[in-house]
Amino acid sequence: MARTLIAGNWKMNGLRSSLVEIVAIAGGVTPARENVEALICVPATLLMQAADQARESDLKIGGETCHANESGAHTGDVSAEMLADAGASYVIVGHSERRADHGETSEVVAAQAAAALRAGITPIICVGETAAERDSGKAIEVVTSMLRESLPTGAGADSLVIAYEPVWAIGTGNVATVEAVDEMHNALRESLSDVFGADADLIPILYGGSMKPGNAADLLAVKNVNGGLIGGASLKAADFLAIYAAA
Numbered sequence: 001m002a003r004t005l006i007a008g009n010w011k012m013n014g015l016r017s018s019l020v021e022i023v024a025i026a027g028g029v030t031p032a033r034e035n036v037e038a039l040i041c042v043p044a045t046l047l048m049q050a051a052d053q054a055r056e057s058d059l060k061i062g063g064e065t066c067h068a069n070e071s072g073a074h075t076g077d078v079s080a081e082m083l084a085d086a087g088a089s090y091v092i093v094g095h096s097e098r099r100a101d102h103g104e105t106s107e108v109v110a111a112q113a114a115a116a117l118r119a120g121i122t123p124i125i126c127v128g129e130t131a132a133e134r135d136s137g138k139a140i141e142v143v144t145s146m147l148r149e150s151l152p153t154g155a156g157a158d159s160l161v162i163a164y165e166p167v168w169a170i171g172t173g174n175v176a177t178v179e180a181v182d183e184m185h186n187a188l189r190e191s192l193s194d195v196f197g198a199d200a201d202l203i204p205i206l207y208g209g210s211m212k213p214g215n216a217a218d219l220l221a222v223k224n225v226n227g228g229l230i231g232g233a234s235l236k237a238a239d240f241l242a243i244y245a246a247a
């Protein structure tokens, strides 16, 4: 059975003044509950300070993307080794905003996930369909093939996290129905079983897309939902902790 992971994604939000939220979240998730982990992924500018604030707590800190290479001439990029050195234990890869804004393909995402593993941090591999893909009845096919193509080769099941984030549900308030989430997460678990066999059950599959304190309990109760990847509602400690409490 996979552990539960309640993860925040601050995206391009947060200044030094926002670190008070990290302090409050760290206090609220310590001591850790059995089998429930809390994580906040922050912009690279805040990583070191956020990790320092969380050091004595059970809150984990992560990055939001990484380059596939360890170092080199890639102006503006950050390697997985740099994230690890700054105190990250996770990194989000393949978020739909990265895929759309930076043209990151599933092949690139697989290389980024492999880089995270090389650096000793856990990649959270994001997949999800657009509204047009869902409307055309192809959501399951699109998302499961995106997953297959985004998996790093040779990874162990205990070192991966998957996040299903329907693009149309991100930041829109249009949360996916429990039925649609159930169907997609079952399909993702099956795809993972094709690759990892029985060990696929160890991989947390998170739901992301307008998860809020008011809908978290219903979404987190779905069989193959092992946590959430939360954008807007992770920026305030009170909202994030309410979702953590619902897990």
Ligand SMILES: O=C(CO)COP(=O)(O)O
Pocket: 009, 095, 165, 169, 170, 171, 172, 173, 208, 209, 210, 211, 229, 230, 231, 232, 233
């Ligand atoms: O993209 C997301 C998390 O990675 C979800 O964002 P929202 O929770 O703001 O919809």
